[in-house]
Amino acid sequence: MKPKLLILTAMFFAVNITYGQSINFRFNNYVYGWQRIDTLSNSSSAKTTHLRGYQNYLFDVNSGKWTFNALAQTEEDIINKVDKGFRYRFYNLYVKGSNLFDLLDLKLGRQNLFAGVGKGTLDGLHLKIKSGENKEYQLAVFGGIPAPSSYEFENFPKLKDNFHFGAQFIYYGVKDLMAGLSYSNKKQTPESYSTIRLDSVFNPVTREITLDGPSEQLAGLDINYTYLGKHNFYSKVYYDIELKKLYRAEINARVAIKDNLRAFAEYNYREPHFTYNSIFWVFAYSKYQELQGGLDYSFDNGIIAYGKVGTVLYENDNSVKVQAGFSNANYGFSFIKYMGYAGESDGISGYYQNQIYEDILSASASVSYSRYRLGDIYETDKVNSFSGMLGVTYRPMPQLSVDAQGQLLINRIYESDMRFLIGFNYWLFKKF
Amino acid sequence: MTKQQKGMVFASERNDNSKLIKFDHKLHVTDAEIKCADCHKNALTSISSKDNLNPVKKDCAGCHEVNDEKTCNYCHYDGVFKKLEAPKSELIFSHKFHIETEKKQCIDCHQELDKVKFSKESAAGFPSMESCYSCHNSQKASNNCESCHSNLTNLTPKNHRSVNFLNEHKMSFGVSSDKNNCMMCHSDNFCQVCHSPVGFKGNNSKDNFYAPYYTKEGAVRTDRAALQKLTTAHTLNYKFTHGLDANQKSFECNTCHEPQSFCVSCHQSGGELITGFVPTSHQVNNFTTFGVNTGGGLHSELARKDIESCASCHNVEGSDPTCIKCHFDNDGVKGTHPKTHDFGFMKDEKGIWHETAGAVCYTCHTDANAKPNGISGVGFCGYCHGQNTR
Numbered sequence: 001m002k003p004k005l006l007i008l009t010a011m012f013f014a015v016n017i018t019y020g021q022s023i024n025f026r027f028n029n030y031v032y033g034w035q036r037i038d039t040l041s042n043s044s045s046a047k048t049t050h051l052r053g054y055q056n057y058l059f060d061v062n063s064g065k066w067t068f069n070a071l072a073q074t075e076e077d078i079i080n081k082v083d084k085g086f087r088y089r090f091y092n093l094y095v096k097g098s099n100l101f102d103l104l105d106l107k108l109g110r111q112n113l114f115a116g117v118g119k120g121t122l123d124g125l126h127l128k129i130k131s132g133e134n135k136e137y138q139l140a141v142f143g144g145i146p147a148p149s150s151y152e153f154e155n156f157p158k159l160k161d162n163f164h165f166g167a168q169f170i171y172y173g174v175k176d177l178m179a180g181l182s183y184s185n186k187k188q189t190p191e192s193y194s195t196i197r198l199d200s201v202f203n204p205v206t207r208e209i210t211l212d213g214p215s216e217q218l219a220g221l222d223i224n225y226t227y228l229g230k231h232n233f234y235s236k237v238y239y240d241i242e243l244k245k246l247y248r249a250e251i252n253a254r255v256a257i258k259d260n261l262r263a264f265a266e267y268n269y270r271e272p273h274f275t276y277n278s279i280f281w282v283f284a285y286s287k288y289q290e291l292q293g294g295l296d297y298s299f300d301n302g303i304i305a306y307g308k309v310g311t312v313l314y315e316n317d318n319s320v321k322v323q324a325g326f327s328n329a330n331y332g333f334s335f336i337k338y339m340g341y342a343g344e345s346d347g348i349s350g351y352y353q354n355q356i357y358e359d360i361l362s363a364s365a366s367v368s369y370s371r372y373r374l375g376d377i378y379e380t381d382k383v384n385s386f387s388g389m390l391g392v393t394y395r396p397m398p399q400l401s402v403d404a405q406g407q408l409l410i411n412r413i414y415e416s417d418m419r420f421l422i423g424f425n426y427w428l429f430k431k432f
Numbered sequence: 433m434t435k436q437q438k439g440m441v442f443a444s445e446r447n448d449n450s451k452l453i454k455f456d457h458k459l460h461v462t463d464a465e466i467k468c469a470d471c472h473k474n475a476l477t478s479i480s481s482k483d484n485l486n487p488v489k490k491d492c493a494g495c496h497e498v499n500d501e502k503t504c505n506y507c508h509y510d511g512v513f514k515k516l517e518a519p520k521s522e523l524i525f526s527h528k529f530h531i532e533t534e535k536k537q538c539i540d541c542h543q544e545l546d547k548v549k550f551s552k553e554s555a556a557g558f559p560s561m562e563s564c565y566s567c568h569n570s571q572k573a574s575n576n577c578e579s580c581h582s583n584l585t586n587l588t589p590k591n592h593r594s595v596n597f598l599n600e601h602k603m604s605f606g607v608s609s610d611k612n613n614c615m616m617c618h619s620d621n622f623c624q625v626c627h628s629p630v631g632f633k634g635n636n637s638k639d640n641f642y643a644p645y646y647t648k649e650g651a652v653r654t655d656r657a658a659l660q661k662l663t664t665a666h667t668l669n670y671k672f673t674h675g676l677d678a679n680q681k682s683f684e685c686n687t688c689h690e691p692q693s694f695c696v697s698c699h700q701s702g703g704e705l706i707t708g709f710v711p712t713s714h715q716v717n718n719f720t721t722f723g724v725n726t727g728g729g730l731h732s733e734l735a736r737k738d739i740e741s742c743a744s745c746h747n748v749e750g751s752d753p754t755c756i757k758c759h760f761d762n763d764g765v766k767g768t769h770p771k772t773h774d775f776g777f778m779k780d781e782k783g784i785w786h787e788t789a790g791a792v793c794y795t796c797h798t799d800a801n802a803k804p805n806g807i808s809g810v811g812f813c814g815y816c817h818g819q820n821t822r
Binding site: 021022024026058060062069071091092112114149190191192193195197198199200201202207209210211212213214224226232233234252254262264266268270272273274277278279280281282283284285286288290292294296298302304306307308310312314315316317319321323325327328329330332334338341342343345347349353354355358359362364368370372374375385386387389393395398399401407409411412413427429431 | 522524570571572573574576578579582583584585586587588590593594595596599600602603621623667668669672673675676677679680681682686690694711712713735736737738739740742743747749750751752753755756760762763764771772773774777784787788789790791792793795796798799800811
């Protein structure tokens with residue numbers, strides 16, 4: 001329970017030290033259980049029952065130009081403890097200053113990064129300087145430690161072994177142009193380990209393997225242009241400085257043929273991209289290219305019908321994906337087909353969601369079925385996969401809602417997997 | 433930027449009273465200087481968006497002789513005497529609160545009605561969500577969806593339902609320095625549901641196969657994925673079918689998932705595997721062939737074609753990669769071990785093997801001279817410096 005106390009303490013502390021202009025708080029608490037029958041296992045544990053709870057916490061305190069933001073999650077096993085049985089995660093925990101001195105945005109703490117090639121969750125500092133008559137020149141610089149993948153606040157590595165810093169310069173053009181130039185320098189040192197190796201005459205010897213080396217350095221260019229407010233063009237080029245390789249390139253166009261008809265086309269170049277000094281960049285491998293295009297048509301009644309075809313070109317092989325479907329605000333149906341190297345599949349999915357009783361009760365349902373095989377040369381039989389979900393949301397007042405949901409899964413591993421979830425959501429906004 | 437992009441309600445989507453009555457806002461408001469509340473009397477006390485706040489006959493009677501049948505046609509079309517319609521609304525809204533407590537003027541939200549005849553002719557006549565957001569920005573007022581929207585099942589904008597929206601949303605975001613209007617519905621918290629490259633490390637063991645990583649509660653709760661509360665972004669059976677997308681490159685999996693920590697929690701060799709988990713490809717004859725010049729079998733072909741697929745299982749931190757079982761070079765003699773590198777690999781590079789014993793090269797090259805500053809011409813160093821190769 002220590003982490004929960006930590007969360008509550010942090011919130012309490014933040015509220016008290018901040019003369020808040022407003023507080024925004026959201027809390028969700030869910031419990032779900034499932035019973036599963038494993039048809040392929042001969043052990044006595046083939047049938048298992050689980051019950052788990054999880055909570056989400058969102059907390060903002062705003063005071064003028066300053067904001068304190070926390071987004072956290074806890075979970076625990078109520079029966080049949082798995083692993084630690086309890087986990088906590090802080091996705092966000094930062095202080096933000098907006099438009100300071102009419103020039104600067106600042107974020108300090110755990111935050112998500114969106115800066116061209118610089119991306120990830122960072123425990124550190126992010127500054128954005130905005131200048132020009134319309135703030136059209138923006139320079140962002142950031143630095144810190146990549147957040148641990150557990151999102152906890154434990155076992156932080158040494159800064160010399162794990163760091164991430166970089167910058168992005170963005171120019172927002174006269175009207176509808178955005179061009180961004182970005183740089184990222186990231187080092188994440190893998191865990192060292194002991195293992196057995198052979199010496200020159202094939203005698204086994206114990207070796208300590210410590211992978212270390214330069215940091216990964218990336219540079220990127222993003223360009224986005226909108227013509228007449230309805231035709232969009234986007235392009236990016238991302239380059240790995242250490243490996244001296246272009247690892248991503250994209251050209252993307254979205255054109256309005258008529259008010260209700262849009263076409264899009266996209267080309268992607270992808271070089272397999274691994275962490276620098278990974279075992280995988282020493283092997284012989286090939287790049288991928290992807291082409292895709294499609295249409296969207298909007299009917300006057302709000303329904304959108306769409307179709308899309310994409311093909312990936314591998315070395316001496318290819319794979320095709322076809323999607324078609326329709327949707328409106330309350331329901332949707334789609335068909336997806338795969339052919340070629342990636343596997344073969346025919347799948348359908350549909351969903352429906354609507355109010356049952358005005359302002360108070362709503363329901364949702366979804367089904368998904370596919371018949372598929374992974375890989376086109378080594379799997380002969382196709383298998384079935386089905387999932388269905390039915391749920392209701394009761395909202396007696398805007399701030400409070402209660403959810404109940406049942407789910408059924410049938411797949412290649414589990415003959416049946418039924419789950420039931422119930423929980424409540426509460427939010428509060430308070431001005432001072 | 434189009435009206436639609438700005439979130440404006442198209443005139444065609446509004447109720448049209450122009451066929452029911454002859455009327456001119458401009459004439460009344462600008463020329464006659466009549467206040468809004470003189471006609472829309474109920475607006476001052478209305479606490480529900482479902483109220484019809486259009487004037488009724490008696491509201492016009494202050495200025496117009498409504499009982500003189502000879503002058504009906506001044507306002508009414510022949511034979512048309514219907515109550516004015518109000519647009520259907522699913523908003524939680526109180527005019528009374530905004531006027532009395534927040535001291536808002538009608539014109540603050542209903543702009544430019546003094547320049548048109550009917551409200552439907554003015555793009556800004558009915559407030560767009562952008563104008564609400566000027567206050568409902570989580571500072572002056574709440575921007576929780578539920579604070580204004582009573583029905584959360586139909587809020588997904590049209591353009592979000594495009595088949596290519598996942599690929600295209602970056603084209604909308606960032607075309608202007610105010611980042612369009614994404615922030616009206618989505619905070620930073622929402623973006624990281626997908627854009628968390630280090631994220632969502634699951635204990636994908638057999639007993640812990642469905643871990644909730646549901647973080648969308650901080651944002652909009654109307655999309656299909658969000659309604660499947662035990663998943664974040666994928667369908668419930670995605671654990672079984674995700675290989676199709678992974679091979680097809682339909683999505684950049686590493687936008688959300690770090691393969692070294694996420695994929696291997698299920699896929700690692702020797703871990704607690706899901707029953708029946710080993711890929712079928714690995715079970716075919718000659719998946720791996722042993723011996724120099726055998727070509728390596730199917731695994732070699734697949735690796736060359738799609739090495740990312742290999743890495744998703746075999747790139748494990750803190751232990752030997754499976755590749756090491758065969759791809760090792762313990763004597764530093766070229767040509768006696770499985771072919772690993774392309775011809776000329778790193779031939780002209782100033783590689784990190786010169787700089788650090790932590791270079792990945794020394795994971796496989798383990799002869800005594802395989803180290804930075806080794807003896808030229810011996811073992812590993814002999815590949816480039818001197819000749820001891822066969």
